[in-house]
Amino acid sequence: MIITIDGKQCEAQYGEYILDVARRNNIFIPTLCHSDALPGQGNCRLCIVEVLEGKRRRVVVSCSYPVKGEVEVLTNTEKIRKMRKNLIRLLAAAAPDSDFMRDLQREYGLEEEERFQVYRGEDCILCGLCVRACEEVGIYAISTVNRGITKKVSTPYAEPSAVCIGCGACARVCPTGSIKMKEENGRREIWGKTFALLPCPGCGKPFITREELAYVQAKTGLEPAEILCEKCRQKRAARKMRDVFKDVTMK
Amino acid sequence: MPAGSIEEGLSQAKEIIGKYPREQRFLLAALQDIQKHYNYLPREALALVQEHFSVPMSRLYSMATFYKALTLKPKGKYVIKVCDGTACHIRGSSLLVEELQRLLRIAPGETTTDGKFSLETVNCLGSCAIAPVMVINDQYYGRVTTAAVGKILEDLEAKE
Ligand code: SF4
Ligand code: FES
Numbered sequence: 001m002i003i004t005i006d007g008k009q010c011e012a013q014y015g016e017y018i019l020d021v022a023r024r025n026n027i028f029i030p031t032l033c034h035s036d037a038l039p040g041q042g043n044c045r046l047c048i049v050e051v052l053e054g055k056r057r058r059v060v061v062s063c064s065y066p067v068k069g070e071v072e073v074l075t076n077t078e079k080i081r082k083m084r085k086n087l088i089r090l091l092a093a094a095a096p097d098s099d100f101m102r103d104l105q106r107e108y109g110l111e112e113e114e115r116f117q118v119y120r121g122e123d124c125i126l127c128g129l130c131v132r133a134c135e136e137v138g139i140y141a142i143s144t145v146n147r148g149i150t151k152k153v154s155t156p157y158a159e160p161s162a163v164c165i166g167c168g169a170c171a172r173v174c175p176t177g178s179i180k181m182k183e184e185n186g187r188r189e190i191w192g193k194t195f196a197l198l199p200c201p202g203c204g205k206p207f208i209t210r211e212e213l214a215y216v217q218a219k220t221g222l223e224p225a226e227i228l229c230e231k232c233r234q235k236r237a238a239r240k241m242r243d244v245f246k247d248v249t250m251k
Numbered sequence: 252m253p254a255g256s257i258e259e260g261l262s263q264a265k266e267i268i269g270k271y272p273r274e275q276r277f278l279l280a281a282l283q284d285i286q287k288h289y290n291y292l293p294r295e296a297l298a299l300v301q302e303h304f305s306v307p308m309s310r311l312y313s314m315a316t317f318y319k320a321l322t323l324k325p326k327g328k329y330v331i332k333v334c335d336g337t338a339c340h341i342r343g344s345s346l347l348v349e350e351l352q353r354l355l356r357i358a359p360g361e362t363t364t365d366g367k368f369s370l371e372t373v374n375c376l377g378s379c380a381i382a383p384v385m386v387i388n389d390q391y392y393g394r395v396t397t398a399a400v401g402k403i404l405e406d407l408e409a410k411e
Contacts, residue, residue: 140307145316156312157294163307 005073018062018073019047029075030084030104032091032175033127034063038136043127045087046104050074059083081108089113095123098176123178126151130170130179137169138219142191153179155191165211166195201225202232263288264296268303278304282314282321291325327362327369329407332386336375339383347383348372350397354404367411368404 003012005027012021017039022029032044042064049062052072059080062073074080085108092101093116101123126144130153134142141164145154155161166188171181182189186197186206197206198213207229208216216227228236267284271277278300285296297311315321331351335344348370352358355368362369378384381393385400392403 140309143307143309143313145313147317154312156308161309 001067001070003067003071003073006075012067014068015066018049018051018060018065018067021067022049022062022073022075027075029062031063032100032125033129035129035173038129038132038173040064041128041132044091044125046084046091048080048083048087050077050080084108085110090116091125093118094125095176095178096120098123098178100175100177123176124153125176125178126153127175128153129173129175133169133173137165137167139163139165139167139215141165142170160193161191164191164193165215166190166193166209167212167215200229200232202228202235205229261293261295261299264293264299268296268299271303273304275304275306278306278311279314279318282311282318286321289325290328291322294323325362325366328367329387330369330371332371332373332376333359334374334376334378334382334384334386335372336379336382338379339375342382344372344383346397347385347395347400350400351404354401367408 001012001014002009003018003021004010005018005022005025008025008027010021010025010027019029019031019034020039029047029049031047033041034044034047035041040063042061045061047062048059050073051058051060051065052074053069062075088101088104088108089110092105092110093113095101096113096118097120128144131142131144134140141161142153142155144151146152155164168181168188168190171179171190180190183197188195188197188209195209195211198208198210199205200207201224208227213224213227216222217224264285267288268281271281281300281304282292285292285300289296292315297308297315300306301308301311315323333339333344333348333351335348348359351370355363355370357363357368357370359370359372373386376384376386376391378391378393381391383395385392385395385403387403387407392399395403
C-alpha cells in the first residue's frame with residue numbers, strides 16, 4: 001500500500017512500523033531508544049508523529065506504530081515540534097552530558113534547563129536497550145531495579161555480576177553513552193568487573209574477553225582461530241568474495 | 252506468625268518453593284511466600300528460587316526491588332503502615348508519621364535496630380471513613396491521634 005509521509009508517497013507493507021518506512025525513504029525522524037537490531041522499545045517517545053486517517057488526527061509513536069491503512073503521516077508539524085521540545089527538555093535533564101541530547105537541544109533551540117531538576121553524572125534515560133541487548137546475547141546479567149524515581153539499571157545487588165561475560169553489547173547500544181566501559185592495557189572493565197582481553201588470531205590486537213570467547217565457542221562451535229575481530233572479519237569476507245569471483249569473467 | 256530465621260536452614264524455603272510447579276507464572280507467589288516466612292527475601296532463598304524456576308538472578312532482583320510487598324532486608328516483627336492517602340493526609344497522617352519517627356527513631360522504609368518495628372507509609376488502605384488509619388501487622392487502628400500512637404507502641408512492647 002501507499003502511505004504519504006510529509007507529502008511524499010511511500011510504499012509500505014501492512015504491519016510495518018512508520019519509522020521504518022520513513023527511514024527507507026530518507027525522511028528523518030529523531031529517535032533515542034530505537035535500535036534496528038532491537039526494535040519496538042517505544043520508551044523515549046522522541047519519534048512521535050501525527051497520523052491523519054479520515055477525519056481523525058492523532059499523535060502516535062512511529063517506532064512501534066504499524067501501518068494498517070493508507071494513512072497520511074506528518075513528522076514535523078507545529079504540534080509535534082512543541083511536544084518533542086518538552087520531551088527533549090525532560091530527557092536532557094536526565095542525560096545532561098550526552099552529546100546526543102546536546103545536539104537535539106541545540107537543534108530545537110533550547111537553552112540550559114532551568115525548570116526541571118538536572119541529574120548530572122548520570123546519563124541513563126531508562127530506555128531499556130541495554131537490558132534487551134544482554135537478553136539477546138543470552139546472558140541476562142542486568143535488569144532494571146526499583147521503580148518510580150529510583151528506578152535504574154543494575155546488576156543484582158549492585159555487585160560485579162557472576163554471569164556477565166564482558167561482551168560490551170549493553171554499552172554499544174546505549175544511546176547516551178551512560179554505561180561505562182573502560183579498556184586499558186589489555187583489560188576491559190564493565191559493571192565493576194575486570195576482564196582480560198585475548199588477542200585476535202588475525203592481527204594480534206586484544207579484542208575479546210576469555211569469557212565471551214568461551215561463550216561464542218560453545219554457542220557456535222567455531223574454533224578459537226576462527227573467531228576474529230571486526231576488522232579481520234571484514235577482511236576475510238572481502239577475500240572470500242574475491243576468491244569466488246576470481247574465475248568469473250565479464251562478457 | 253513467628254518469622255523464620257535463615258539460621259534454621261533453608262529447608263523451609265525449599266519446602267515453600269517445592270510446592271510450586273516449575274513455571275514462571277508462579278514466581279511472584281513463591282517470592283511472596285518466602286517473604287511471609289522470613290519477613291524478607293534471604294539471598295540464599297533467592298538462589299534456590301533461581302534454580303527451581305530456571306530464571307536469571309537479574310530478573311528475580313528486578314522483581315524483588317519492584318514490588319513493595321517484597322524486601323531484601325529483614326522487616327521488623329511489627330510492620331507499622333500509616334496511610335497517607337488523601338483522606339488520611341487531610342486528617343493529619345503526616346503528624347502520625349512524625350510522631351512515630353520521633354518515638355522509633357527511624358524514617359519510613361526503615362526498621363529499628365532491635366528488629367521490632369518497621370515503619371512504612373502506604374497510599375490508601377480503603378478505610379477513609381475512619382481516617383487517619385494505621386495498620387500494624389493485620390490489626391487496624393482508626394481515628395488515630397498522636398497521643399494514641401505512644402500508647403499503641405507501649406502496649407505492643409508490653410506484650411513482649
Ligand atoms: S557486557 Fe555483560 S551486562 Fe553487558 S551485555 Fe555483555 S554480558 Fe550483558
Ligand atoms: S524511538 Fe520510538 S519511542 Fe524511542
